[in-house]
Amino acid sequence: MAFSFEVLKTNENGxxxxxxTTPHGAIETPVFMPVGTQATVKGLRQEALEELGASIILxxxxxxxxRPGHELIRKLGGLHQFMSWRRxxxxxxxxxxxxSLSELRKMTDEGVRFRSHLDGSEHxxxxxxxxxxxxxxxxxxxxxxxxxIETPAPRDKAEAxxxxxTAWAKRARTxxxxxxxxxxxxxxxxxxxxxxxxxxxLRRASAEQLLELNFPGYAVGGLAxxxxxxxxxxxxxxxxxxxxxxxxxxLMGVGRxxxxxDYVSLGIDMMDCVLPTRAARHACLYTSEGRVLIKNARYxxxxxxxxxxxxxxxxxxxxxxxxxxxxxxxxxxxxILASHHNVHFYLDIMRQxxxxxxxxNLANFSSEMRARYTAGPG
Amino acid sequence: MAFSFEVLKTNENGxxxxxxTTPHGAIETPVFMPVGTQATVKGLRQEALEELGASIILxxxxxxxxRPGHELIRKLGGLHQFMSWRRxxxxxxxxxxxxSLSELRKMTDEGVRFRSHLDGSEHxxxxxxxxxxxxxxxxxxxxxxxxxIETPAPRDKAEAxxxxxTAWAKRARTxxxxxxxxxxxxxxxxxxxxxxxxxxxLRRASAEQLLELNFPGYAVGGLAxxxxxxxxxxxxxxxxxxxxxxxxxxLMGVGRxxxxxDYVSLGIDMMDCVLPTRAARHACLYTSEGRVLIKNARYxxxxxxxxxxxxxxxxxxxxxxxxxxxxxxxxxxxxILASHHNVHFYLDIMRQxxxxxxxxNLANFSSEMRARYTAGPG
Numbered sequence: 001m002a003f004s005f006e007v008l009k010t011n012e013n014g015x016x017x018x019x020x021t022t023p024h025g026a027i028e029t030p031v032f033m034p035v036g037t038q039a040t041v042k043g044l045r046q047e048a049l050e051e052l053g054a055s056i057i058l059x060x061x062x063x064x065x066x067r068p069g070h071e072l073i074r075k076l077g078g079l080h081q082f083m084s085w086r087r088x089x090x091x092x093x094x095x096x097x098x099x100s101l102s103e104l105r106k107m108t109d110e111g112v113r114f115r116s117h118l119d120g121s122e123h124x125x126x127x128x129x130x131x132x133x134x135x136x137x138x139x140x141x142x143x144x145x146x147x148x149i150e151t152p153a154p155r156d157k158a159e160a161x162x163x164x165x166t167a168w169a170k171r172a173r174t175x176x177x178x179x180x181x182x183x184x185x186x187x188x189x190x191x192x193x194x195x196x197x198x199x200x201x202l203r204r205a206s207a208e209q210l211l212e213l214n215f216p217g218y219a220v221g222g223l224a225x226x227x228x229x230x231x232x233x234x235x236x237x238x239x240x241x242x243x244x245x246x247x248x249x250x251l252m253g254v255g256r257x258x259x260x261x262d263y264v265s266l267g268i269d270m271m272d273c274v275l276p277t278r279a280a281r282h283a284c285l286y287t288s289e290g291r292v293l294i295k296n297a298r299y300x301x302x303x304x305x306x307x308x309x310x311x312x313x314x315x316x317x318x319x320x321x322x323x324x325x326x327x328x329x330x331x332x333x334x335x336i337l338a339s340h341h342n343v344h345f346y347l348d349i350m351r352q353x354x355x356x357x358x359x360x361n362l363a364n365f366s367s368e369m370r371a372r373y374t375a376g377p378g
Numbered sequence: 379m380a381f382s383f384e385v386l387k388t389n390e391n392g393x394x395x396x397x398x399t400t401p402h403g404a405i406e407t408p409v410f411m412p413v414g415t416q417a418t419v420k421g422l423r424q425e426a427l428e429e430l431g432a433s434i435i436l437x438x439x440x441x442x443x444x445r446p447g448h449e450l451i452r453k454l455g456g457l458h459q460f461m462s463w464r465r466x467x468x469x470x471x472x473x474x475x476x477x478s479l480s481e482l483r484k485m486t487d488e489g490v491r492f493r494s495h496l497d498g499s500e501h502x503x504x505x506x507x508x509x510x511x512x513x514x515x516x517x518x519x520x521x522x523x524x525x526x527i528e529t530p531a532p533r534d535k536a537e538a539x540x541x542x543x544t545a546w547a548k549r550a551r552t553x554x555x556x557x558x559x560x561x562x563x564x565x566x567x568x569x570x571x572x573x574x575x576x577x578x579x580l581r582r583a584s585a586e587q588l589l590e591l592n593f594p595g596y597a598v599g600g601l602a603x604x605x606x607x608x609x610x611x612x613x614x615x616x617x618x619x620x621x622x623x624x625x626x627x628x629l630m631g632v633g634r635x636x637x638x639x640d641y642v643s644l645g646i647d648m649m650d651c652v653l654p655t656r657a658a659r660h661a662c663l664y665t666s667e668g669r670v671l672i673k674n675a676r677y678x679x680x681x682x683x684x685x686x687x688x689x690x691x692x693x694x695x696x697x698x699x700x701x702x703x704x705x706x707x708x709x710x711x712x713x714i715l716a717s718h719h720n721v722h723f724y725l726d727i728m729r730q731x732x733x734x735x736x737x738x739n740l741a742n743f744s745s746e747m748r749a750r751y752t753a754g755p756g
Contacts, residue, residue, distance in 0.1 A: 040704060040711040047691070068678065068703045076681055076699055084695045300446065303454055313425070317462045321454055325446045326418060332713055333418040 003140075003189050003216065005248045009358060014240065014267040017357040020056075020248055022140040023187050024080060024088040027055045029248065030264045030357075032350045033090060033272040034343050038063050039073075039083040042277045043339035046085050051313065052344050053351075055087055056140070058272045061133050062094030062101070066116050066123075070136040078138030090272075091139035092252070093130045093193075096221070099148035107147060109164065127172040135179060135188060143219060144172040146193040151225045158197035165195045166209040173213045191250060193221040198231050200238045207242040218243050219250040220268075233262055240267035257286050257349055258373035261366035264353050276346045280338035283327045286345040290372050292320070294338070299324045312344035381518075381567050381594065383626050387736060392618065392645040395735040398434075398626055400518040401565050402458060402466040405433045407626065408642045408735075410728045411468060411650040412721050416441050417451075417461040420655045421717035424463050429691065430722050431729075433465055434518070436650045439511050440472030440479070444494050444501075448514040456516030468650075469517035470630070471508045471571075474599070477526035485525060487542065505550040513557060513566060521597060522550040524571040529603045536575035543573045544587040551591045569628060571599040576609050578616045585620040596621050597628040598646075611640055618645035635664050635727055636751035639744035642731050654724045658716035661705045664723040668750050670698070672716070677702045690722035 002023040009017040018029040034041045034049065037060040041049060049057065059079060064070060073082045079089055095112075098105060102114035111126030127145045134142035145168050147161040169192050176190045192215040196202030203220075210218060220239050223232045236251055243249055250270035251263050263271060276286065285292040287307035292299070294306070305315035306323060314337045326334035349369070356362040380401040387395040396407040412419045412427065415438045419427060427435065437457060442448060451460045457467055473490075476483060480492035489504030505523045512520035523546050525539040547570050554568045570588040574580030581598075588596060598617050601610045614629055621627050628648035629641050641649060654664065663670040665685035670677070672684070683693035684701060692715045704712035727747070734743040 038703075038707040038709055039700075040707075040709050043710045043714070045711060045714060046695070063707075067707060068699075072679060072699075076679060076697070082697075082700055082703075084697075084700065301450060301454060317424070319454070319460075319462075321446075321450075322417075322460055322462065325416075325460075329416040329418075329441075329445060331416055331418050332421045332710065333423065335710055336421070336423060336714060 002187065005217070005246065007245065010245075011265075011357050011360055011362055013265050013363065015264045015357050015362045016267055016269060017354055018248070018269055020269070022056075022088045022189075024086060024140055025055060027088055028354060029269040030350060030353055031056060031270050032260065032346045033058045033270065034346070035272055035274045035277065036083075037274075038067070039079060041339075041343070042281065043335045044277075044343065046083065048340055049085070049343075050087075052340070053347055054343070056090060057085065057087070058090050058092060059137070059139065060094065060097060061091050061130060061137070061143075062097035062125075064091075064137060065094065065133050066118055070133045074136040074138070078136075080138060088140040090141040090250075090270075091134045091137055091143065093134070093143040093145045094125060095130075095143075095146040095193075096148045096253075098125060107164075109167065111145070111168075112147075127168040128175040131172045131175045131179075131190065135176075135186065139188060141189045141191055141217065142176075143191050144169045144193055146195055146221055148222055149197065151197065151222070151227065153197040155199060155202075158195075158199055158202055161197075162195050162202050162206050165193065166206065169193070169210055169213055173215065189216045191215055191217040191219050191248075193219045193252070194239050195222050196235070197222060198227055198235060200235065203235050203238045204242060207239050211242070211244070215247070217248040217250060219252050221252045223251065224254045229259060229262070233266060236263060236268060237266045243267075256373070257346065258369045260346075260349055261353055261356075261362060261369055264357070265362060265366060276342035277339045280342040281335045283334070283338065285323070285338055286342050288372065294320060294323050295327050296324075306341050307345070310341065310344065310348070312341050312348075314341040314344075380565065383595070383624065385623065388623075389643075389735055389738055389740055391643050391741065393642050393735050393740045394645055394647060395732055396626070396647055398647070400434075400466045400567075402464060402518055403433060405466055406732060407647040408638075408728060408731055409434060409648050410638065410724045411436045411648065412724070413650055413652045413655065414461075415652075416445070417457060419717075419721070420659065421713045422655075422721065424461065426718055427463070427721075428465075430718070431725055432721070434468060435463065435465070436468050436470060437515070437517065438472065438475060439469050439508060439515070439521075440475035440503075442469075442515060443472065443511050444496055448511045452514040452516070456514075458516060466519070467517040468519040468628075468648075469512045469515055469521065471512070471521040471523045472503055473508075473521075473524040473571075474526045474631075476503060485542070487545065489523070489546075490525075505546040506553040509550045509553045509557075509568065513554075513564065517566060519567045519569055519595065520554075521569050522547045522571055524573055524599055526600060527575065529575065529600070529605065531575040533577060533580075536573075536577055536580055539575075540573050540580050540584050543571065544584065547571070547588055547591055551593065567594045569593055569595040569597050569626075571597045571630070572617050573600050574613070575600060576605055576613060578613065581613050581616045582620060585617045589620070589622070593625070595626040595628065597630050599630045601629065602632045607637060607640070611644060614641060614646060615644045621645075634751070635724065636747045638724075638727055639731055639734075639740060639747055642735070643740060643744060654720035655717045658720040659713045661712070661716065663701070663716055664720050666750065672698060672701050673705050674702075684719050685723070688719065688722065688726070690719050690726075692719040692722075
């Protein structure tokens, strides 16, 4: 089996330094996965992602199913070959995108019927179908289909969604295991997703139910969707306390730079977020001294790099004044350079976090980051 | 003096293989200059331009004067330092952009008064001012301010514009020479621009008048603006026949891939055009077999590179199917990859043209290119 997960070191607070091995290379954890929704991380060539040291990226089942279609991607050799990315890929199941993007969504126990946000065509996504699509895509890690709900959610809705999420996880797991027994070991790991909104007992129940399905890894979903950071942490902690120590834990859709270490301290191994690239396109640059809103007039004659402490190729060559000009002139190159820097910033934080765990001083790192981002130059 | 121009070989038909030396490196001619209007070639990092082998790029006086301002660029060390481009830069004078972009334009003998297309602010551009701005930018080659007119132009308008263009060229040259005598040799060459619309005798008159001003290089302006290709060539030929053989000749704003060799055959040494990057952003890719309109459904499952004969880094790695997907999904990366390939295609044609001149077989090259582009896959 080409897959394995190994915890190399665990800090007192529960932070883990590990290694996730996939058929597309080893991933040092904790890891941040840049988001490449439509089989591209916006503004970055795959060469740039390699230069930045990304070992795994995330792609999206909902988007790729609708366009260009998973059958096309399967026919062309799978997602890795389609996008020419030789390192690892995790695919989200599409549950969240059906919830947030599609029209005329109708949830039943069978699955979710929806209209495409692209052309209005009608589709049915079931747990089996979501697993099947991801097998066609050939991602290294596939997520089960879950039911996402509005936030904040009343308890009865959260309970119903959790019940359905567990039932769907069971079907997805059954489908996946059947495929594996038919076809031999599959070149994919399937992860379960813990739901339960902001109710600690529901989160625990969800985790316990999923544990029975024996997933090789577990995600915590439906968090960081508007609730206070403390609540996100509290819910994640409830879950990680129950999850097996020998399996990777993935907190979905997080986070802000100053929050990454907090999640790692709760025993989280994997994270993803559109923030570095989305903020970059909106002229928000992350630095070791806090956020730089580069369109601000104060940067017009600033010949320093975005972040004087940054070693990325953008900071080695270009000035804040030039970046500001590119954004003011609405030039494509603005997004290219800013995205490169911001993704570097995230991946560099993760390198520092991994090092801090090895030296056992993650707590210091975490409070320093928070201080910088509370008192950033804005 | 850091500047020189040397003709290394001249073919029977007049095509020249030369070398233009500047303080920012040597330029093998004939050369195509990628257009970086606002101090960036759209979609390409400077690193990419270096990888592509661009030895000189074009930037625009009108745009940079309005934003971020030439005084700011001067203060930050000039355009090369501002954009971190260590190779050569040619700046257009702004004459064409005032004509095509600005509002409430008013031409007088003094200069052109106009309102900015950005904020409506009023500005006066004179021949002296255009030269002063370009000295502030610190480009290697500066163009004199010329009067551009609607096309097709009636003879009386063309005559009047030509008269004014000559008078302005005289003033620009006087200003430049004065600056040089005040400050010692300037790190810049100033080129004159031949006008005269599509009237052969006016073109000749313009060239003769400019020759008296002893520019180190001459451009042919106001062509390829809608007239038939044969007329462009005829006018360019009238001019190059009169221009001194020991000075570079620049045909402004051209051209299509299949036309480049034609212009070189007329003794043209330098060209520029937005076409490779603009076409790229509109999903039109140039290949050795003609244009590929990559959004076309026929490319959906095409696993070949954009151009199987192309050695660029995009063609080494990505397929037509992937490019088509990126354009369909309106991803930034589409423009990045397509621009990279198209600029490579243009620079590669120029490499082939230079080689063909050295071997004395440019005529064959030229007719082959035309054949491909008449019978392209579309």
